[in-house]
Amino acid sequence: MQRPSNTLPYDDAQSLQNFANLLTGHMAYYGYELIEMPIIEDADLFLTKAGDNVAERLFTFERNGHVLTLRPEFTAAAAHRYITGDQTGAARWQFKGAIFADYPDDKDRHSQRYSVGAELIGMAGAMAEAEIIAMAVRGIEQAGITDWQLVIGHVGLTRQLLARYGLDPRTQRHILSARNDLKRGDDDAKAALMARLDQYLWQTPQQADDDAITQTGTQSMLDVLLNTSRASATMGGRTRHDIARRLLRKRQQAAQKHQIDDALHFLQRWMAINAPVDAGIATIKQEIGDDQHGSVIFAEWLTMLDLLSAAGIDRQRIVIQPDLARTWDYYTGVVFDLRGADGVTLAGGGRYDELPRLIGAENDVPAVGFAYRMEAIIAGAGNLADDQPVHRLLYDDATGADAMRWAMALRGHGVHLILTPERDDSPFMRVDESGAIHHDGQTFTLTQIDTLAEILDGS
Numbered sequence: 001m002q003r004p005s006n007t008l009p010y011d012d013a014q015s016l017q018n019f020a021n022l023l024t025g026h027m028a029y030y031g032y033e034l035i036e037m038p039i040i041e042d043a044d045l046f047l048t049k050a051g052d053n054v055a056e057r058l059f060t061f062e063r064n065g066h067v068l069t070l071r072p073e074f075t076a077a078a079a080h081r082y083i084t085g086d087q088t089g090a091a092r093w094q095f096k097g098a099i100f101a102d103y104p105d106d107k108d109r110h111s112q113r114y115s116v117g118a119e120l121i122g123m124a125g126a127m128a129e130a131e132i133i134a135m136a137v138r139g140i141e142q143a144g145i146t147d148w149q150l151v152i153g154h155v156g157l158t159r160q161l162l163a164r165y166g167l168d169p170r171t172q173r174h175i176l177s178a179r180n181d182l183k184r185g186d187d188d189a190k191a192a193l194m195a196r197l198d199q200y201l202w203q204t205p206q207q208a209d210d211d212a213i214t215q216t217g218t219q220s221m222l223d224v225l226l227n228t229s230r231a232s233a234t235m236g237g238r239t240r241h242d243i244a245r246r247l248l249r250k251r252q253q254a255a256q257k258h259q260i261d262d263a264l265h266f267l268q269r270w271m272a273i274n275a276p277v278d279a280g281i282a283t284i285k286q287e288i289g290d291d292q293h294g295s296v297i298f299a300e301w302l303t304m305l306d307l308l309s310a311a312g313i314d315r316q317r318i319v320i321q322p323d324l325a326r327t328w329d330y331y332t333g334v335v336f337d338l339r340g341a342d343g344v345t346l347a348g349g350g351r352y353d354e355l356p357r358l359i360g361a362e363n364d365v366p367a368v369g370f371a372y373r374m375e376a377i378i379a380g381a382g383n384l385a386d387d388q389p390v391h392r393l394l395y396d397d398a399t400g401a402d403a404m405r406w407a408m409a410l411r412g413h414g415v416h417l418i419l420t421p422e423r424d425d426s427p428f429m430r431v432d433e434s435g436a437i438h439h440d441g442q443t444f445t446l447t448q449i450d451t452l453a454e455i456l457d458g459s
Contacts, residue, residue: 019377020114020374022142023096023139023142023372024116026135027118031092032092032094032118034093034095034096035081035093035095037077038077040070041068042068043058043060043068056102058102059101072101073101073115074097075119075369076359078121079356080360082122083356083361087121090121090123092119092120094117095119096116098115099113100112101113113374113375114374114375115371116371116372117349117369118132119367120367121367122366122367123368124353126301126304129304129368130311132349132368132370133336136336136349137338140338145340145381148339148346149318149340151318151321151336152318152319152336153321153324153335154298154322154333154335155325155331155333156297156334157284157288157322158270158323160291160297161266161288162263165263165266166259175263270287275319276316276319277315277318277319277320281320284298325350331351333351333353334351335348340380342380344380345373346376346377347370347371347372347377349370350368352367352368390416391416391427391428392426392427393410393431394420394421394429394430395430402435403431405435405446406446410449410453415456439452
């Protein structure tokens with residue numbers, strides 16, 4: 001197993017904790033319960049979520065015949081907790097802690113990051129999405145970042161409109177995974193993708209099989225397929241049934257070239273939509289046309305945008321980018337990014353109703369969540385100072401017991417205080433032999449602790 005870096009991408013651990021505590025405290029006002037999740041999980045839990053392409057990024061090891069991993073994120077574990085526990089109704093959970101993965105976008109190769117976020121599991125509809133997004137926005141504002149932009153897309157609507165072209169699932173997945181090649185918006189990009197589709201989708205792995213299929217002809221192979229008396233016969237290690245099925249699939253894929261070409265033209269138009277709310281809505285309506293199911297999905301998306309307005313989110317800060325998605329195998333509905341003034345992602349998330357079923361639930365479970373990118377927030381907000389200064393209380397052998405009593409009493413009143421036997425240039429209080437405390441030219445007894453605590457709190 002590759003050893004994770006022990007150095008976090010933060011210069012100030014106290015600042016990190018201050019921001020984390022601020023954000024978790026903010027989410028508590030929305031009813032989100034802070035939960036602890038295991039650091040070590042079954043690797044399959046995360047491979048199910050993101051596919052085999054994430055395997056090389058995990059820090060895995062084997063124990064008692066099980067492949068385990070350090071957690072790369074919290075969402076899959078939260079969904080698993082929901083479906084295997086006694087939870088009924090909606091669960092509002094928040095989390096914070098270290099996550100571990102090989103991050104290719106990190107030039108310093110940090111393997112450990114700190115994540116803060118939330119999941120709303122068991123609640124369907126636009127209200128759940130609006131709540132999560134509004135909470136994420138208000139959180140970065142609480143952290144002191146006021147120059148932000150909210151980018152919103154919709155995986156479900158993209159899938160629905162792409163389904164109109166009748167592509168088989170394998171072809172559709174390949175196109176979606178390679179959509180970045182289409183963002184150049186020219187014919188060369190589309191031609192390159194079509195060439196790769198020729199290579200990966202329309203060429204069978206064994207040329208010998210292809211030659212046999214071509215020479216035999218479609219109709220004869222169909223006759224073999226339908227001839228139950230010869231169903232067990234084999235050719236080159238494959239049954240005649242298998243070869244006939246391969247032929248039919250090959251012919252079907254070749255017949256899809258026209259649909260694929262139309263689908264790629266649609267995706268190029270779809271991916272070009274990157275506009276303010278009103279302009280984006282108008283363009284999307286044109287693409288939906290008379291697609292009834294697409295219209296239903298879009299209507300709920302519009303409801304969510306109205307709910308964001310009701311939550312006080314400025315529509316002028318929102319950009320519509322319908323193809324926005326990190327992985328098409330994971331998200332199922334609305335997705336969003338919160339970006340800072342420099343375009344860096346501060347937070348992101350979306351709806352993932354299929355994930356609970358993929359990891360063991362009998363059916364899809366409505367779920368939506370997000371995570372803050374703490375390194376970006378800290379960089380954008382600067383240092384977050386504690387509300388309370390840390391005071392110093394000087395003591396010696398004769399006054400140690402009284403100093404301890406004062407320290408415990410003041411901490412009980414919310415005062416941050418350290419005991420020190422050393423006098424230096426820093427401001428300090430001291431306890432005299434009578435048990436009284438001296439601060440800023442005044443003397444206080446324990447009966448006056450409320451007054452002293454109020455003074456210290458405001459200093």
